[in-house]
Amino acid sequence: MIGEDSELGADPLEPPLMAPLRRDLTWSAVQAMSQSAVHRDDPTLRRIRETAAVRRGTRMTKLLSPAQVAGHLGGWLPYGFCHRSRDIAHLTEPEQLTLLRTDGATDGRVAFTLRWRATDPADYEVPGNPAQPGLAALPGHHRIGAMVLGTGFTPSTDDLIPEYVTAGFADLPLPANAQLVAHVPGGDEVVLYTYQPEQHGWLRLAGPRWRGLLDELPGVSPDREYVPCTATGTARLVGLIDGKEYEAVADPPGEFRVRALTRAARYPVQTLSRRAEQALWRGVPCWVLQRDETWARLRLLRPNVDALGATGARCYERGVYEAWAPVDELADHHIADVAYQM
Template sequence: MTMTGEDSEIGTDPLEPPLMAPLRRDLNWQQVQSMSQSAGYRDDPVLRSIRATAAIRRGTRMTKVLSPAQVAGHLGGWLPYGFCYRACDIAHLREPQDLALLRTDGASDGQVTFALRWRAVDPLDYEIPAAPSHPGLAALPGHSRVGAMVLGTGFTPSADDLIPEYVTAGFADLPLTANAQILASVPGGDEVILYTYQPEQHGWLRLAGPRWRSLLGEIPGGSPDREYVPCTASGSARLVGRIDDNEYEAVADPPGEFRVRALTRAARYPVQTLSRRAEQARWRGAACWVLQRDETWARLRLLRPDADTISATGARCYERGIYESWAAVDELSDHHIADIGYQI
């Protein structure tokens, strides 16, 4: 017997394979849900096999639930990072109060819940927040974390649902894909597209009609009358493609389009290779992403946060799983540019 997240059309899209479990007389849905919430089942082979069915494909729609403050950050240029979900796994959560439980910064105010939605460029950009990728997350004490605890089973804490969770690989920033969206969920179950990302212009185009303009007023610094919002912050990661011997900044529009970033449509040639480029270093023995720096100081984010690396670096938790710190540039070791290559 097979269990899926919903009985309707979920599972018909090959880019979003359904979560499945072999239900039987001695393993019903309630038992599976209970197993997903128990640390004693972190290494259970049955639960791991169930979790493995929630696969990410190139083009899978990914979602991160946001607070208004986080929306303002993404409008300014933040990239997708940290905890996120496949859109198909949370499609049944329509009311704002249900989705709000998936926020990562601990905020719970307001009657509207916002989200960022984008398409996955490659499965290698995502990891399960559990062993072996992140064995230390579940052991972090409550005083050193923000948001819900990490169970270490690969599922988000919930009394009712079975929702597989992911983190961006090493808590990395991921370049935004073309036509990414910022959404709002309002009471009654409506989902409203507020903005769509335009990579060539490096900004957000407002799509919300007059009926929904008031939602933009809930975003710090948001203006209901502004049709285009340029990203003012430079991202810490970008896509790079090659055509023959030439290198270009690239744009991904999964599942099948990877092109040169260019203002004119005629110049948007398909790239022959594609990679994600970001800056890495080690500080006090911990592997870190270098998010920004000048000649003296660097802002770092831990790739594999655990109690030891947090203690050694004094990193602060800014949202669920995200631990960052400032360090003197001359204290960094193994400082380099990392290229994560994709097969296209």
Template sequence: MTVTGEDSDLGSDPLDPPLMAPLRRDISWQQVQSMSQSVGYRDDPVLRGIRATAAIRRGTRMTKVLSPAQVAGHLGGWLPYGFCYRSCDIAHLREPEQLGLLRTDGATDGQVTFALRWRATDPLDYEVPAAPAHPGLAALPGHSRIGAMVLGTGFTPSTDDLIPEYVTAGFADLPLSANAQILAYVPGGDEVVLYTYQPEQNGWLRLAGPRWRGLLGEIPGGSPDREYVPCTASGSARLVGRIDGSEYEAVADPPGEFRVRALTRAARYPVQTLSRRAEQARWRGAACWVLQRDETWARLRLLRPDADTINSTGARCYERGIYESWAPVDELADHHIAEIAYPI
């Protein structure tokens, strides 16, 4: 994170543009940080201008802080979803207890903190958890949420830092980009890469060396002896691409490579179009993602959770901002495959 004057010209990684604040005599660092934590400044033009500098580009590194149980889920096939951060905005947080405050499931135990890191396929996949995209999040009462409250300013609750937060668009599952990583942060500030994602094989390759393999025992069901962990659950979203009118399952390797998913390297042709597909429906008036379904029941996740839709659907909070419910399939309306096209 970078704080600078209005006229400063910084060189930076174009994929990770810095968060910038126009500090002046009448706007100090303490004032900016205080504004980010106050609901009274949700619509303040100065704070919104600061928040807008924390942009996501194609290829921006994103991070979601995980508990051990969530790591086990992602090793089994979960996709990125919900609250996340640009990696550059939390790079100064290295100790497990610092990063642990950004967990989304309310877990605070353990001396090791885990994280999932991937590259953004497109800025379309991310939203600020505030109005206009999510006006109802900040108004949710404490008894119906897990984790830290949502301030509605676009910044995470913090007494010291200025950390912009994002959510996946509509709290959607996002297909993993190639070479995503599962990380561990240990006391002393070391970052350890435990696994890297292999999209063609749909599994995780262990990278942790002998010194760090004991960390894998912190993960439920984890084993330090397994060099490869296949994803056993099928994700609710997938990438598809076209080449000369023919459709193929696709892999994103941002910022510049989008290819056919194929085990043979010679068959990994670049696609001409790219889009994300997932099931959507409406139930009791609420727009939902369809995560799983059989002939009779469907597991749903609210796209725009607020007090009214949570009450009408009886949705339960599983993580910060994640509200899910089960519904009879024959009660679903406007059940369809949503397709989000990416410009390439």
């Protein structure tokens, strides 16, 4: 049995990827299996993939383009494809990291990432059977970014990198102290901004030396020390204290509190749930991202060929399919709560 060799190996929040190597199952053989659709349901490969567990507090990373960084500064939430930070820690150069971007582009002298701690394992699933069986079958003209293998691993000729998607491609409420990070040539990391949930905005940490990195972000002023989010999140956390409901903030792994501007009012919540809108359109389950009296913007929970045919949904980034629909055509329109075990 061999696992990733890392100083993080002893961290219970970030268990290493483990593979039972032997004479007839070498590392190169496992890597080749991870790249083949033939082995999607191979029990050995599945057992290896299951060792890459997400736990409460596990560090997660999503590769971003400059435009996506600007979107998160404006209020976007984490969604779609992402990785455990430890599984890509060996990729330090921008040209290595940009291959994991979800918008299909691989250029740029700097790589950008969103990094956060997982609030709960229920927020993540493997992009393959049984959670997302239709992704790997989507034709190339309906895709952006790398194809989805369905094995639970990223397409790569050299690496064995487990990948995740947010459950049902949901938006996840951003936990406290999430970071927007730049990765520059030479392997250095620069934390550009850190998220302040009570103020719903980003505090700039990058000093004058790194001001040029901020110039690459469209519509972002490098001189602003604090960037308030202009968009309201499509998902939020709620919690109960003695039967009364409050908007909540997660600071994993151990702190879940009432969202309040004053520290004295940040009481720990007794329950915690993720809340968002769902609906059916033409029989296809969707998240309702925004709506007015006439139209609603929807995101497919389980993209597949039939769902795309029924809705005409368009791919906006790897695995993320959205469409606009008349509000009066929505069925089973409701508020969905995903309850976490505390």
